[in-house]
Amino acid sequence: MHVVLVLDHAHVNGGQAKVALDSAVGLRRRGYRVTVFAAVGPVDPRLAESGVRVVCLGQDDIASTTNKLAFAAQAIWNGRAAKRLAAELAHCDPRDTLVHVHAFAKALSPSIGTAIRRSGLSCLYTMHEFFLVCPNGGFYEYPAGRICHRAPMSAACLGTNCDARSYPRKLLRVVRHLGLEHVAGLPGLFRHVITISALQERVIAPLLPGRTVFHRVDNPVSVERQPLEREGRRDILFVGRLSTEKGAPIFAEAARRAGIRPVFVGDGPAAAELKARYPEAVMLGWKNGDEVQALMRRARALVFPSIWYEGQPLTIYEALACGCPVIVSDACAGREAIEDGENGFWFRSGDAGALAAHLTRLGDDALAARMAERAYERYWSAPLSVDVHLDRLDQVYGLVMRDARSASRPAGRPGLHGTAAAGPSS
Incomplete structure (x- = not known):
């Protein structure tokens, strides 16, 4: 053919x-x-x-x-x-x-x-x-x-x-x-x-x-399976284009309300404003795929706060494959990969307060560990491989x-x- x-x-x-x-x-x-x-x-x-x-x-x-x-x-x-x-x-x-x-x-x-x-x-x-x-x-x-x-x-x-x-x-x-x-x-x-x-x-x-x-x-999804890392998972990540439609400012504001340090991997038109308004944020810029996945394996959660539909956000699936729970906006297609309360959370799109509440909940080490296990196990039970x-x-x-x-x-x-x-x- x-x-x-x-x-x-x-x-x-x-x-x-x-x-x-x-x-x-x-x-x-x-x-x-x-x-x-x-x-x-x-x-x-x-x-x-x-x-x-x-x-x-x-x-x-x-x-x-x-x-x-x-x-x-x-x-x-x-x-x-x-x-x-x-x-x-x-x-x-x-x-x-x-x-x-x-x-x-x-x-x-x-x-x-x-x-x-x-x-x-x-x-x-x-x-x-x-x-x-x-x-x-x-x-x-x-x-x-x-x-x-x-x-x-x-x-x-x-x-x-x-x-x-x-x-x-x-x-x-x-x-x-x-x-x-x-x-x-x-x-x-x-x-x-x-x-x-x-x-x-x-x-x-x-x-x-x-x-x-x-x-x-x-x-x-191109992720090599590695053993789940269970120790030292602290950072809350945003990975992608730093822009309004991707929800980057919502994450920065929610992190401030929750009293945590947001970590941004990526760049984009909102980067300068975010740096000025949220000096506590860590801006890592763009990283290659292996570097991003290494960060995910050591992260407590990925936040995906996109306020538009999206198609099928592969960043979410990469995070799950790395045993990283995901907090996702309920307006975007990424919610389809998340069972609320199991391998991550849904939050009301555009609502920094609702996102902050979930960030605070993940301060519970036992809850974070359970979600990491669920994220990893659920993804690898049916991985989205090239084959x-x-x-x-x-x-x-x-x-x-x-x-x-x-x-x-x-x-x-x-x-x-x-x-x-x-x-x-x-």
Whole structure:
């Protein structure tokens, strides 16, 4: 089977690309023929080493461009990407090729939809975020600092400045979304959609065609199992981008109320203000994966106070794998990994007082130790390994291909065993 993975970046620059490229390497090792089609380099060297074919256009994203106007046009409709992808897909055999789209919003643009549709190949979309249905990709009002419940592209949506930078930038996103819906037709193109949390499916299901088939595929977590550390667990950690939507200021305020020292691993736009307002906070900056996991193994808890939906926050699962309980906002998808009072706590989103109360409770050494044991045991009873992820992809790919063959078979024609072919389920 030939899988064409479509994404913005050919290197790991975040969670989306990591999942896509890790799966590319894993699928190749399992005998799949794999092509990675991406806009932005450099190319992850693991791809060539494992035999993955790579088509990288060498284009810019918003971080690397020197011409913002030209990039705005590319982000709305990347004609070069559409043309090159169409040429690639024209050589693919529809009997054994599946196009799996992971990301388009940072460089490729919705134009890829025209190439996929014209190819007639089976296709699948992983909903890492919400760009398929929401112009700003997050159902979040950045200026107001709250989740947005407006219908995408409604009058209320169009009149609201939800962009992190400016309203004119929001209007550019609206233009792009018009192309996504009415030119590329992406929501109708992808009959099969992978989701990474139950919350995500609940949010998007009413906004996609009724014929859409949803498949749950958890993202893989890269943590090596080590014995649980039981002694000296004191620090309360925040790991991630220091920003309002991630809830970093809420954690700082809650820690002060609870009389503890907050430890931040990461950086971001809220860092300077946090340093000035909460001088007691420890700012460690960004750390690599091994360093973060070492900190988690010695921490009393991880706080994940995000005030937007999230997709499937892998930081939470990494913490649990390290035996680190998690206190999580009840508004985000991360709550699905936590059984309140067992391997962590839920707290009311945005409520520093409620978070502070849980921080105070974890001052009880016996409670903290019990939660660490539960976190570790529950995660390793069903770990989200790369192999588990690939096994699930195998299943979903088979379902998608069988569905395509069933749809192309003339009505009334019997299946291979003389009965009508069954549709997929997941």
